[in-house]
Amino acid sequence: MATVTLAPMEGVVDVYMRELLTGIGGFDLCVSEFVRVSQNLFPAAVFYRYCPELLTGGRTSSGVPVHVQIMGGEPVVMAENAAFVAELGAPGIDINFGCPAKTVNRHDAGATLLQWPERLYEIVSAVRRAVPKDIPVSAKMRLGFSEKSLALENAMAIESAGASKLTVHARTKLEGYRAPAYWEYLRPMTENLSIPVVANGEIWTKEDFLQCLAVSGCEHVMVGRGVIARPSLGLEINSKGEQYSQVGLFAWPIILNFVVDYYNLTKSMENDNRQMGRLKQWIKLLGRTYEQSSVLFDQIRRMEDPIGIVQEVRKEQYRPTGGVVI
Numbered sequence: 001m002a003t004v005t006l007a008p009m010e011g012v013v014d015v016y017m018r019e020l021l022t023g024i025g026g027f028d029l030c031v032s033e034f035v036r037v038s039q040n041l042f043p044a045a046v047f048y049r050y051c052p053e054l055l056t057g058g059r060t061s062s063g064v065p066v067h068v069q070i071m072g073g074e075p076v077v078m079a080e081n082a083a084f085v086a087e088l089g090a091p092g093i094d095i096n097f098g099c100p101a102k103t104v105n106r107h108d109a110g111a112t113l114l115q116w117p118e119r120l121y122e123i124v125s126a127v128r129r130a131v132p133k134d135i136p137v138s139a140k141m142r143l144g145f146s147e148k149s150l151a152l153e154n155a156m157a158i159e160s161a162g163a164s165k166l167t168v169h170a171r172t173k174l175e176g177y178r179a180p181a182y183w184e185y186l187r188p189m190t191e192n193l194s195i196p197v198v199a200n201g202e203i204w205t206k207e208d209f210l211q212c213l214a215v216s217g218c219e220h221v222m223v224g225r226g227v228i229a230r231p232s233l234g235l236e237i238n239s240k241g242e243q244y245s246q247v248g249l250f251a252w253p254i255i256l257n258f259v260v261d262y263y264n265l266t267k268s269m270e271n272d273n274r275q276m277g278r279l280k281q282w283i284k285l286l287g288r289t290y291e292q293s294s295v296l297f298d299q300i301r302r303m304e305d306p307i308g309i310v311q312e313v314r315k316e317q318y319r320p321t322g323g324v325v326i
């Protein structure tokens with residue numbers, strides 16, 4: 001059955017956003033923000049910080065598993081850390097070969113490694129050997145570093161090293177996050193690999209989703225910015241085996257309720273500045289789908305405390321043409 005994964009997004013999709021979005025529904029799996037691994041074995045606290053769900057069976061409270069993503073270029077250190085996070089209860093390990101950051105403590109990592117398929121092979125196989133067989137090891141890559149000629153070779157190296165799944169953000173590192181995504185480069189992968197290939201990049205609507213499946217030949221997708229801007233997206237595209245999902249775009253009042261829920265969840269950050277940053281960030285990103293959110297953002301952008309922001313959200317809920325609270 002086709003699956004929908006919530007994309008890892010450093011500074012955006014943290015434990016609170018995962019809790020909120022998996023509560024809304026439509027997701028089969030989450031992946032944590034990347035943990036940069038360089039020279040040492042991290043203490044447990046580091047993994048708990050990135051993935052507090054390790055303390056609750058590796059799942060959000062809606063029961064959606066959260067795989068822990070690690071990033072680094074040293075096979076031995078990656079393997080040690082992967083084995084440890086598996087011991088801590090991670091339901092799966094994902095390896096990041098897509099991050100545009102140049103170095104991790106002077107060691108190369110992330111998308112830089114896409115220039116050397118043999119290095120991808122070494123890292124994935126070391127991690128695979130170190131982690132118990134029943135725990136999946138997957139990888140996430142881009143189409144290349146500066147160009148796409150090694151895309152298929154990299155994908156095949158990752159498969160032959162023993163990964164059980166490969167997610168592909170359909171752009172090179174140099175293409176950053178600019179549209180379009182080159183979903184057509186995924187078709188040779190779906191044709192040549194026997195592990196699932198998960199399509200990622202530029203899925204903002206159900207139409208994009210259908211187009212992505214048709215062009216890439218993939219069955220599975222991962223969505224990131226799209227669902228942050230359109231929280232109904234997971235439910236719109238995940239038909240759970242039925243032919244079509246019945247869910248459409250949420251109305252603005254429902255979104256306002258979610259923003260209040262998010263405010264309540266992020267209170268446990270116990271850091272007003274960070275909480276405020278997250279609230280502003282989300283309200284801004286929602287503006288891509290909801291014009292009303294752009295207006296709201298202009299009202300709150302200069303505010304300096306989270307309570308002031310949630311008060312504005314509540315005012316909007318009670319406005320005659322705004323939301324309703326049920």
Ligand SMILES: Cc1cc2nc3c(=O)[nH]c(=O)nc-3n(C[C@H](O)[C@H](O)[C@H](O)COP(=O)(O)O)c2cc1C
Binds near residue numbers: 012032096177200226
């Ligand atoms: C702010 C931000 C943070 C990201 N952090 C990560 C990360 O920690 N690990 C990762 O593999 N990809 C990361 N990505 C890439 C996304 O997972 C995804 O591949 C990319 O946004 C394309 O998908 P989308 O068009 O659905 O957003 C990040 C992207 C953004 C915009």
